[in-house]
Amino acid sequence: MKRLLSLILFLATIGVVTWMLRPSPEAAPGLDKDAVEDVQRWRQSLVDEHPQVVLLGNSMLGHGVNAIHFAMRTGLPTVKMWDGGVASAWRYLMLKNVIAPSPGKPEVVVIFFKDQYLTEPAFRVDGNYKARLDALRQPSEPLLDELAYGKERRDPLANLVSECWPLDRQRAVVKPTVEDWIKKQVGYGLHEKGKEAVNAAIGRVFADNNLNTELFTKAQLEAMSTKTEDDRDFPTLIRNSFVPSDIKIAKAAGLRLIYVRIKRVQDAQAQEDGGTSYDNPYMKQYMIDLRAYLSSHDVPLFDFTTDIQLKVSDYADGDHLNEAGRLRFTAILAQALQRELPEPRSTQSPYADLSDLADPIVLSQPFKPRPPFGWIARLPEWKQYASNASDSYRSVLEVLEDGVPLGPANSFISEIASQGSGRFSHWLDAVYFSASDNSDPNTNGRVYSIRFRMPE
Amino acid sequence: MIFTSFVYVYFLVFVAAAYWAAYRLPHAKTWQNILLLIASYVFYGYVHPWFCYLIAGSTILDYCCGLGMAKSPARRRWLLLASLLGNLGMLGVFKYFNFFADNIVIAMHSLGFEMDPVVVRLFLPVGISFYTFQTLSYTIDIYRGEMEPRRNFIDFALFVAFFPQLVAGPIERATHFLPQIESERKWNTDVFVSAWPLIIRGYLKKLVIADNVSVYADKVYMLDHPTALLLAAGTLAFAVQILADFSAYTDIARGTARLLGFELMENFDSPYLAISPSDFWRRWHISFSTWIRDYIYIPLGGSRVKTALAGALVVLTSMGLSGLWHGAAWHFVAWGIYHAILLIVYRQLGYSGRWKPITRLGFLLSWSLMFFFTLVGWAIFRTPSMTWLVRAAGNMSVGLSGDSLLVSATITALVALYSLPLIVSLILSRRESKTGPVSAIAYALAVCLIVLFAQEHGQDFIYFQF
Structure with a gap:
C-alpha cells in the first residue's frame, strides 16, 4: 500500500510540474525574438526582391562582398544573407527552410566557407548559435540533430519523450531563465546592473585572447572539431557533413549551387612571405578531394586562398576585409563567377539609377547632433541603397569633407558618436557621420557631400 | 557504452x-x-x-x-x-x-x-x-x-x-x-524498487549537477592568468563537479546492480563533511582508498612502523601511488603527495584516526579547514599541469573588484544553485526512508530537473580517464 501511494505521488508530482510549466499555446517557447525576426526578414527579402543570386555565409561574406556592386557587375539581382559566426548547420537550414521553399527563390546560391569548416557539422551549433538554428529549424530535423547534435538526439526514444512530454520542450526556456535570474541578482547585488553587466564581464574575462587554447579539454576540442588522424578520411568527412544534403536540396529545388572558399589574412601573409597560401599538406589534399567530390556532382568550387590580388592591407582583421578589400574582392568574385552565373532576367541592370549618383551631392544643413561627435543628415530617397539590419555592409555611399572622402565607412553608429574622426554610416534613411577633427559640421565652414561609389 | x-x-x-x-x-x-x-x-x-x-x-x-x-x-x-x-x-x-x-x-x-x-x-x-x-x-x-x-x-x-x-x-x-x-x-521486489532512487539520483548528479558546473571549472582552468578569486570559484565548481560526477557513476552502477540482484559497495559518504584528512579518505572513493590501505599501506608497514619518519614514508609512498593511479601526470602525483602531507601533519598533531572535536565551534573550524584543504587539493588535481599552477600562483592578483569579482560571484552563485539538489538529497537520505512519500515527491522533482536542466551534449564521466 505504501509503495502504491509512493508511485501515485511520484507520477502526480511529475504531472503537476508538467502542467505548471506547460508551454504557452500562443508563443513559440524558447525562440529568440531577434533570430526569428531575422528569418522573417530573409524570407521577405526573397519575395520582395526575387533575386537571381543569393550569397550565403557568415561575417566573412558580410565584410567580404558588397551585394550592390556584385549585382551591378554581374547584372543579376543579388541578395546577401549572412550572420556573424554561423557555420554549415545554419547554411543548411537556410538553404532547406528559407531559400529552397521560397516563391522568390533564386537561380543560384553561392555558399561561402573558410578552410575545412564546410565539413564541420557540429561547429557553432550551441549557445547563441543554437538560438539562430532553432529559429530556422522545423519541428523535425533529423539530419541536423544527427550531424550537429550527435546521434543521441535522433534516438526514437528521445524523439518520443520530446513529442509526448511537453516538459522536455521547456528546457530551452526554464534553464536560461533560471540562470539569467541568478546573473541578474548577482549583477544588481554587486554592480547595480542586470545580467547584461554579468554577461559582458563573462565575455571579457573569458575572451579568446585570455584563454590558453592548449588547455582545451577533450570535449572542448571535440566541440571545435579538431581533427584526429582517423577523421582525415575525406569520404567519411563529406558523408558526415551537410554538403551532400545541400546538393540534394538545391537540385530538387532547381537551384544552382556554387561553393566559394574565402581567403584569410594568413593566406595573404603567406603570399607576401613568398608562399602560395597558408594551407598545410592536409588542407591542400582536403581541397583536392573536395573539388573532386563537388565536381562529380557538377557543383563548381572557387578557392580564393591562392588569389594574389587581395593583400594583407585589404584586411581589417584575420578573417574580415576592410572597405577597400571588400570592393576589390567583390570585383574579383563577380569576374570569377561570371561563367557559372545565368543570363540576367532583365535587360536593365540592377541599380542602374545609382550611376546617376556618382557625382557628389552636397548635404544640406543643419545636421542633427548625435553627441558627442556624431551628426545626422536624413536621406530618405536613397534608403534602398543603405545598410540595414540584414546587411550592415550594403551601402557604397561615401561622405566627403571639402571633397576629401571620410572613413571608415559602415562604422557602428555608437562609434561614430563616441569616437568620431570621420567615421560614417549610411543606415536606413540617414547618414550618420562625424567631422575629421570632431568639430561641428554646422559651424566649421566645411562642405559635406555624398556620392555613391561605382564599380571601376 | x-x-x-x-x-x-x-x-x-x-x-x-x-x-x-x-x-x-x-x-x-x-x-x-x-x-x-x-x-x-x-x-x-x-x-x-x-x-x-x-x-x-x-x-x-x-x-x-x-x-x-x-x-x-x-x-x-x-x-x-x-x-x-x-x-x-x-x-x-x-x-x-x-x-x-x-x-x-x-x-x-x-x-x-x-x-x-x-x-x-x-x-x-x-x-x-x-x-x-x-x-x-x-x-x-x-x-x-x-x-x-x-x-x-x-x-x-x-x-x-x-x-x-x-x-x-x-x-x-x-x-x-x-x-x-x-x-x-x-x-525481490523491495530490492528491485530500491534500485530506482539510486539510478535517478545518479542521473540527477551527472546530467544536472556535474555537466552544468563543469562548464565553469573548464573555463577558469583554461585562463592564462586567472585571479585568485576566479581560481577559487573555478575550483569550487570542480569540487562539486567531481563529487557529483563520480558519485553519480557509483549510484547508477549500484542501482543497476540492484536491478540484477547484486549489492555493490558504497563509494562515498559525504566526503565534503570530513573534518580531517583521514576522515576524508574514509568518505571519498572508499573502494579505492580501502584497496590502497589493504594492499599497499598495510603491507608496507602501515601504522605498525616504529619511527615517525618510516611512517611518513609509508604514507607518502601509498598516497603518491594513489595519485599516480589517477593519471600519468605529475600533478596527480603531487595531489597524492599533498594529501600524504596533510595526513602526516594531522597525525603529528594528534588529529588522526577517528578524532573528533568536542565542541560545535571546534567541529565547524575543523570542517572549514578541511574543506579548504580539500579545495586546494582539487586545484592541484584539476590543473592542466604543474607549470600552469605554479605560473598562475606566481602571477596571481586577488581580483576583489571589477570583472573578476562579478564573474567569480556569478560562478559561485550558479554552482550553489546546481548544488542544491545534492544538499536536498543528502538531507532527505538522512531523514527519511528512501521509498517514503516525501522521497517519492523528491525523486519525481529530480526527474523533472533532469529533463529541464540536462545538458544536450553531456560530458564523459571524469573517472573514465583513470
Whole structure:
C-alpha cells in the first residue's frame, strides 16, 4: 500500500510540474525574438526582391562582398544573407527552410566557407548559435540533430519523450531563465546592473585572447572539431557533413549551387612571405578531394586562398576585409563567377539609377547632433541603397569633407558618436557621420557631400 | 557504452528482462551469469571491441594464477609475481608508457645526454585501472590465504567484467562480490524498487549537477592568468563537479546492480563533511582508498612502523601511488603527495584516526579547514599541469573588484544553485526512508530537473580517464 501511494505521488508530482510549466499555446517557447525576426526578414527579402543570386555565409561574406556592386557587375539581382559566426548547420537550414521553399527563390546560391569548416557539422551549433538554428529549424530535423547534435538526439526514444512530454520542450526556456535570474541578482547585488553587466564581464574575462587554447579539454576540442588522424578520411568527412544534403536540396529545388572558399589574412601573409597560401599538406589534399567530390556532382568550387590580388592591407582583421578589400574582392568574385552565373532576367541592370549618383551631392544643413561627435543628415530617397539590419555592409555611399572622402565607412553608429574622426554610416534613411577633427559640421565652414561609389 | 546514452537504456532493459526471464530455467544461476558475462563484454567492447582482448587476457591470467597457487603452493610467490607483472605491465604500457618515456628524456637532457623522444600513440582503454585493481585483489587474497581460488571460469570472468561497475568502480573485492555471483539470485521486489532512487539520483548528479558546473571549472582552468578569486570559484565548481560526477557513476552502477540482484559497495559518504584528512579518505572513493590501505599501506608497514619518519614514508609512498593511479601526470602525483602531507601533519598533531572535536565551534573550524584543504587539493588535481599552477600562483592578483569579482560571484552563485539538489538529497537520505512519500515527491522533482536542466551534449564521466 505504501509503495502504491509512493508511485501515485511520484507520477502526480511529475504531472503537476508538467502542467505548471506547460508551454504557452500562443508563443513559440524558447525562440529568440531577434533570430526569428531575422528569418522573417530573409524570407521577405526573397519575395520582395526575387533575386537571381543569393550569397550565403557568415561575417566573412558580410565584410567580404558588397551585394550592390556584385549585382551591378554581374547584372543579376543579388541578395546577401549572412550572420556573424554561423557555420554549415545554419547554411543548411537556410538553404532547406528559407531559400529552397521560397516563391522568390533564386537561380543560384553561392555558399561561402573558410578552410575545412564546410565539413564541420557540429561547429557553432550551441549557445547563441543554437538560438539562430532553432529559429530556422522545423519541428523535425533529423539530419541536423544527427550531424550537429550527435546521434543521441535522433534516438526514437528521445524523439518520443520530446513529442509526448511537453516538459522536455521547456528546457530551452526554464534553464536560461533560471540562470539569467541568478546573473541578474548577482549583477544588481554587486554592480547595480542586470545580467547584461554579468554577461559582458563573462565575455571579457573569458575572451579568446585570455584563454590558453592548449588547455582545451577533450570535449572542448571535440566541440571545435579538431581533427584526429582517423577523421582525415575525406569520404567519411563529406558523408558526415551537410554538403551532400545541400546538393540534394538545391537540385530538387532547381537551384544552382556554387561553393566559394574565402581567403584569410594568413593566406595573404603567406603570399607576401613568398608562399602560395597558408594551407598545410592536409588542407591542400582536403581541397583536392573536395573539388573532386563537388565536381562529380557538377557543383563548381572557387578557392580564393591562392588569389594574389587581395593583400594583407585589404584586411581589417584575420578573417574580415576592410572597405577597400571588400570592393576589390567583390570585383574579383563577380569576374570569377561570371561563367557559372545565368543570363540576367532583365535587360536593365540592377541599380542602374545609382550611376546617376556618382557625382557628389552636397548635404544640406543643419545636421542633427548625435553627441558627442556624431551628426545626422536624413536621406530618405536613397534608403534602398543603405545598410540595414540584414546587411550592415550594403551601402557604397561615401561622405566627403571639402571633397576629401571620410572613413571608415559602415562604422557602428555608437562609434561614430563616441569616437568620431570621420567615421560614417549610411543606415536606413540617414547618414550618420562625424567631422575629421570632431568639430561641428554646422559651424566649421566645411562642405559635406555624398556620392555613391561605382564599380571601376 | 556509457550510462548516459540511449543505447544503454535499450541495453539495460533487454539484459534485465532476459536476466529475470532466465530466473525460472533449470540451472538459472549459470544461465544468468553467462548472459551477464556476454552483456558485460558487449558493454565494454561496444565502441572499441579490442578492449575485450585486454580484459579477457587479464581474466585468464588471474584465473590461471589463482588455480596455480592452490595446486602448487610452493610456486605461490612466482604466480603472484606473474599476476602483478601481467596486470601492472598492461596498465603500465597503456597508461604510463609515454609519461615515463617523456620523463626519461627530460632527465637525460638535464644530465647532458640527448635522446630522441619515443612516443607511442596508445589509446587508454577505459576502466583499465579499475578492473586491474579488482582482479589483482583476487590473486593477492588467494596468495595471502584469505580466499580459495575459483574453478568456475564464467563466475570469475563475470567478477572481473561485471558491466555496472566495470568502467569506473566501485572496485569490488573478490571476497565480497564473488559469493554473490556464485549464489542464486531470487527476485525481490523491495530490492528491485530500491534500485530506482539510486539510478535517478545518479542521473540527477551527472546530467544536472556535474555537466552544468563543469562548464565553469573548464573555463577558469583554461585562463592564462586567472585571479585568485576566479581560481577559487573555478575550483569550487570542480569540487562539486567531481563529487557529483563520480558519485553519480557509483549510484547508477549500484542501482543497476540492484536491478540484477547484486549489492555493490558504497563509494562515498559525504566526503565534503570530513573534518580531517583521514576522515576524508574514509568518505571519498572508499573502494579505492580501502584497496590502497589493504594492499599497499598495510603491507608496507602501515601504522605498525616504529619511527615517525618510516611512517611518513609509508604514507607518502601509498598516497603518491594513489595519485599516480589517477593519471600519468605529475600533478596527480603531487595531489597524492599533498594529501600524504596533510595526513602526516594531522597525525603529528594528534588529529588522526577517528578524532573528533568536542565542541560545535571546534567541529565547524575543523570542517572549514578541511574543506579548504580539500579545495586546494582539487586545484592541484584539476590543473592542466604543474607549470600552469605554479605560473598562475606566481602571477596571481586577488581580483576583489571589477570583472573578476562579478564573474567569480556569478560562478559561485550558479554552482550553489546546481548544488542544491545534492544538499536536498543528502538531507532527505538522512531523514527519511528512501521509498517514503516525501522521497517519492523528491525523486519525481529530480526527474523533472533532469529533463529541464540536462545538458544536450553531456560530458564523459571524469573517472573514465583513470
